[in-house]
Amino acid sequence: MRFCDVIGNASVAKMLSSMADSGRVAHAMLLYENEGCGALALALAYVQYLNCSNPSNGDSCGKCPSCNQISKLIHPDVHFVFPVNKGPKSSDEKPTSESYLKYWRELAVADPYFTEADLQRAIGIESKNGLIAVAEAKSIINKLSLASVADGYKAVIFYLPEKMNQETANRLLKMVEEPPEKTVFLFITHAPEKVLQTIFSRCQSVRVMPLSKEEAAQVAALKPERDSEEENVYMDIFSDLMRGIVSRDLMTTLECGESMAALDSREKQKAFCTFASECIRKIFMVQQNLHQISGVGDHEQEFYAEMAKKCPKGFCVKAVANIEKVASMIDRNVNSKILFCDLVNRMFLNI
Ligand SMILES: [Zn+2]
Structure with a gap:
C-alpha cells in the first residue's frame, strides 16, 4: 500500500x-x-x-x-x-x-x-x-x-x-x-x-x-458482492418494520423483531443495527430537506419520502439511540429475542 x-x-x-x-x-x-x-x-x-x-x-x-x-x-x-x-x-x-x-x-x-x-x-x-x-x-x-x-x-x-x-x-x-x-x-x-x-x-x-x-x-467498490445480498435481507426487515410501525400494526412490528433475533450470528445482528441506524438517518435527512446528502438511492426515493412524511419529528433521534443501545448489548449474552422485541416495541411506542 x-x-x-x-x-x-x-x-x-x-x-x-x-x-x-x-x-x-x-x-x-x-x-x-x-x-x-x-x-x-x-x-x-x-x-x-x-x-x-x-x-x-x-x-x-x-x-x-x-x-x-x-x-x-x-x-x-x-x-x-x-x-x-x-x-x-x-x-x-x-x-x-x-x-x-x-x-x-x-x-x-x-x-x-x-x-x-x-x-x-x-x-x-x-x-x-x-x-x-x-x-x-x-x-x-x-x-x-x-x-x-x-x-x-x-x-x-x-x-x-x-x-x-x-x-x-x-x-x-x-x-x-x-x-x-x-x-x-x-x-x-x-x-x-x-x-x-x-x-x-x-x-x-x-x-x-x-x-x-x-x-x-x-471503498464500497472494493468490497465483495455478498455484502449487498445481506443488505437486501436487512432492507426487507427494516422496510417491513417501518411499514408496521407507521401503519400501527403491532403484530407485523413484533414479527420484525423476531426476524432480527433470528439473524444467525451476533455479527449479523450488529450489522443489522448499523444498517438500520443508517436507514433511520436517511429518513432524518429527508425530513430536513437534505436529499442531496441523504444517501438515498434513486430506487428508494419513494420509501424514504413516505417514511419521512409519516414519522413525527423526534422519532429518528430516539430510534437511533434505541438501536445503538441494543447494538452495544448484543455482545453481553443477552437473550436476543427479548432484546429485539423490546427494541421494536419501543420504536412502535415512540411514534
Ligand atoms: Zn520501496
Missing part, C-alpha cells in the same frame, strides 16, 4: 510522511477512525514508507523488496495484533493473532477497509467476541526483542486495542513506553474511550476522518 493508493485522508497521509521525513518518528501512535475509513491503509502505507529503500516525493516506491513484502503483509519486521478467539479455523487452545495470520493477510490484502465483522467472518469466529489476551503481549515482546531482520523499522500494527484487557496492557506497557530502537507501535481504534488509559496516554493520537460520499463509494 502506497500513500497514493489510500482513499481519502490526504492530510493524515501528508502528516505521516512528513513525520517520517523529519526523522522524529513517534514510537506509539493511536489512529482513531470510524470503522472502515482507512486507518489500516494509512498505517500500512506509513510503515511501507518508513522501510522503503527508494522513497520519493513523500511516498514509497512500491517496487523494492521491502515494499513488495509489506504490500503482501509478509515483511519479517511488521507484526499484526488483532482480536481473536477459539474457533474452527485454528486448533490452538489459546489462539493468538499468529494462529489466524493467513486469514488476516488474505482479508487485508484484498480489502484494507474491512470492518470488524468482516474480520470475525474471515477468521471464523462470527458468533464470539474477539479478544486480545495476555499471550499476545508475550508473543509481541518476544518478536520485538529480536534484532530486526531487514535493518529498517520494526512495526506492530495493533488493530482494536480496546479489545485488550488490563493484564495484556500491563505486560505491553513498558515496551510501548520505551520501545527498542527504530520500533513503532500503531494502534487502530474505533472506540478511543475504551482504550485503557495507560496505553492511550503514551500514544500520539491522530483522527482519521470519515470518508466523503465519493470516497466511501470508492
Whole structure:
C-alpha cells in the first residue's frame, strides 16, 4: 500500500510522511477512525514508507523488496495484533493473532477497509467476541526483542486495542513506553474511550476522518458482492418494520423483531443495527430537506419520502439511540429475542 493508493485522508497521509521525513518518528501512535475509513491503509502505507529503500516525493516506491513484502503483509519486521478467539479455523487452545495470520493477510490484502465483522467472518469466529489476551503481549515482546531482520523499522500494527484487557496492557506497557530502537507501535481504534488509559496516554493520537460520499463509494467498490445480498435481507426487515410501525400494526412490528433475533450470528445482528441506524438517518435527512446528502438511492426515493412524511419529528433521534443501545448489548449474552422485541416495541411506542 502506497500513500497514493489510500482513499481519502490526504492530510493524515501528508502528516505521516512528513513525520517520517523529519526523522522524529513517534514510537506509539493511536489512529482513531470510524470503522472502515482507512486507518489500516494509512498505517500500512506509513510503515511501507518508513522501510522503503527508494522513497520519493513523500511516498514509497512500491517496487523494492521491502515494499513488495509489506504490500503482501509478509515483511519479517511488521507484526499484526488483532482480536481473536477459539474457533474452527485454528486448533490452538489459546489462539493468538499468529494462529489466524493467513486469514488476516488474505482479508487485508484484498480489502484494507474491512470492518470488524468482516474480520470475525474471515477468521471464523462470527458468533464470539474477539479478544486480545495476555499471550499476545508475550508473543509481541518476544518478536520485538529480536534484532530486526531487514535493518529498517520494526512495526506492530495493533488493530482494536480496546479489545485488550488490563493484564495484556500491563505486560505491553513498558515496551510501548520505551520501545527498542527504530520500533513503532500503531494502534487502530474505533472506540478511543475504551482504550485503557495507560496505553492511550503514551500514544500520539491522530483522527482519521470519515470518508466523503465519493470516497466511501470508492471503498464500497472494493468490497465483495455478498455484502449487498445481506443488505437486501436487512432492507426487507427494516422496510417491513417501518411499514408496521407507521401503519400501527403491532403484530407485523413484533414479527420484525423476531426476524432480527433470528439473524444467525451476533455479527449479523450488529450489522443489522448499523444498517438500520443508517436507514433511520436517511429518513432524518429527508425530513430536513437534505436529499442531496441523504444517501438515498434513486430506487428508494419513494420509501424514504413516505417514511419521512409519516414519522413525527423526534422519532429518528430516539430510534437511533434505541438501536445503538441494543447494538452495544448484543455482545453481553443477552437473550436476543427479548432484546429485539423490546427494541421494536419501543420504536412502535415512540411514534
Ligand atoms: Zn520501496
